[in-house]
Structure formats: C-alpha cells, structure tokens
Amino acid sequence: MQVSEAMTRDVRVAHAEETIEQAAQLMAGLDAGALPVSENSRLVGMITDRDIAIRAVARGKGPDTPVRDVMTDDVKYCFEDQQLEDVSRNMGDNQVRRLPVVNREKQLVGILSLGDLAIATRDGMAGEALTDISRPGGTHTQTG
Template sequence: MQVSDAMTRDVRVANAGETIAQAAQLMAKLDAGVLPVGENNRLVGMITDRDIAVRAVAHGKGPDTSVREVMTKDVKYCFADQEIEEVTRNMGDIQVRRLPVVDHNKQLVGILSLGDVAVTTGDGAAGEALCGISRAGGAHSQTG
C-alpha cells in the first residue's frame, strides 16, 4: 500500500510570517497538533503545539512571535508513491508521528500520521513505528 492510500489530503498550511497565536488558533480549529509551514509556495518548516510551548512560551515569547522563530526548519517528508511500510519504519527511526507528503515536484499534497496508517492498514506498522518513537531514554526522558 502506498502513502497516497492513507494520507490526509486536505492539509492547512501556516504561513512563516504569521504569529504563533494565529497558528495555535488554526490548530485548535482543526483539532491538530501540527501544521506544515509554507512561504512563497514552498514547504519551509513544521510547527507543532510543542514548538509553541517549548520554544516560545517557555522562553517568555509572546503570542505575537512569528511562526518562523519557533518552527522546526529541518523538514522531513515522504513521497505520495512510497510504500507505507518503508515510511512508517522511517518515522520510527527519526522519531516523528507525522510527515508531510510531497509529490516529485516537492509540492505538498498531504500529511501522513501514524493514526492514518493504523486506520488504513490495520497491520501493526503504526504500532511498530510508535514503539521506536516512544522508546525510553534520551534528553527528554522522564524515566530517571
């Protein structure tokens, strides 16, 4: 099964020049924890609710802070015609729960979440990836 069979196609994009308040409002409206960030018709980052909390609020930055200041700039992505098994394995390795999906012209065509994979495949691939993401230890561990 290919990524295009499971991905969410209707993806809203935050603008890098918008404020984190605007991004948070869009996340709330969509009931989503992540938004791709675009600028000049290009994917330039991803912003999560965690980015807003950890990179902005925790450092005293206010709601007028630009998305550009706190977004993750190193965008990992997958292609719509890749096999889901390969992509979910990669998601576990790089420890992400969602990936933007692009076509071969690198235009955003969707987003793939482990939830999408779980609902579509039902083969345990999402669970295996989640085990890789949720492994104990590391700089952000609360295990000791």
Template structure:
C-alpha cells in the same frame, strides 16, 4: 499500500509570518498538533503545539511571535508514491509522529500521521512506527538553541 492511500490530504499550510497565536487557533479549530509551514510555494518548516509550548511560551515569547521564530526547519518528509511500510519505518527511526507528504514535483500534497497509519488497512505499520517513536531518545531538540531559523 502507498502513502497517498492513507495520508490526510486536506492540509492547512501556515506562513512563516503568521503569529503563533494564529497557528495555535488553527490547530484548535482543525484539531491537529502540527502544521506545515510554506513560503513561495515551498515547504520551509513545521510548527507543532510542542514548538509553541517549548520554544515560545517557556522562553517568555508572546502570542505575536512569528511562526518563523519557533518552527522546526529541519523537515522530514515522505513521498506520496512511497510504500506505507517504508514511511512508517522512517517515522519510527526518526521518532516523529507526522510526516509532510510531497509528490514527485516536490509539492506538499498531504500529511501522514501515526493516526493515519492506525486507520489504514496495514495497521501493522502503525505498530512499527509507534515502537520506534516510543523508544527513549537522546537529547531533546525542542530547546530554542537547537533549532535553525
């Protein structure tokens, strides 16, 4: 099964100049925990509810803080034509729950989440990814000092 067959393809893309209040509202409205960030038709980052909590609120930043200031710019992604088992293995190895999906032209076409894997016909992929994601990690990368802008 290909990633394109399991991914969510209706994806909101935040702008780096949006406020974190706007990003949080969108997350609440569409019931998601992560939003890709795009600028000039390029994927430049991801912002998660955890980024907002750890890199903004915990650091005393207010709701008008720009997405650019707290997003993760080290983006992991997969291709829509990739086998789902390969993407799931990468999610587990990298301990991430969501991957932006790009096409051969490097345009964002969707998001592949752990939930998408669980709902796919090949839900053994979800077990593999979950096992890797649940493995105790090393130093956490959510601190304000550890992300590039």
C-alpha cells in the same frame, strides 16, 4: 500500499510570517497538533503545539512571535508514491508522529500521521512505528 492511499489530503498550512497565535488558532480550529509551514509556496518547516509551548511560551515569547522563530525547520517528509511500510519504518527511525507528503515536484499534497497508518493498515505497522518513536534518546529535540 502507497502513502497516497493512507494520507490525509486536506492539509492546512501555517505561513512562516504569521504569528504563533494565528497558528495556534488554526490548530485549535482543526483540532490538530501540528501544521506544515510554507513560505513563498514552499514547505519550510513544521510547527507543533509543543514547539509553541517549549520554544515560545517557556522562553517568554509572546503571541506575536513569528512562526519561523519557533518552527522546526529540519523538515522530514515523504513522497506520495513511496511504500507505506518503508515510510512507517522511517517515521520510527526519525521519531516523528507525522510527515508532510509531497509529490515528485515537491509540492505539498497531504500529511501522513500514525492515525492514518493505523486506519489504513490494521496490521500493527502503526504500533511498531510508535514503539520506535517512543524510545528514549532520539535525535529529535525541542531545544533547537
């Protein structure tokens, strides 16, 4: 099964120059914990509710802080035509719960989450990815 068969297609993005308050409001409206970040129609990062809490609020930054100041700019992504099993393994290896999905022209076309994996596969693939994501000592950090 390809990523395009499991991903969520209706993806909203935050813009790098927007404030974290605007991003948080968009997340609240979507009931989502993460948003891809774009700048000049290009995917430049991801912002999560955790980024806002750890990189902004915990450091005394206000709601007018630009998204670019707290987003994760090391963007991990996958292609819509990749095999779901391979991407699931990569999610575990990189300890990420969601990945932006791009086409071969690197335009954002969706997002793939653990929930999408669970719904699409029903074969334990999401559980295996979650086990790998949850292991301690990964490279993912919120202190960057």
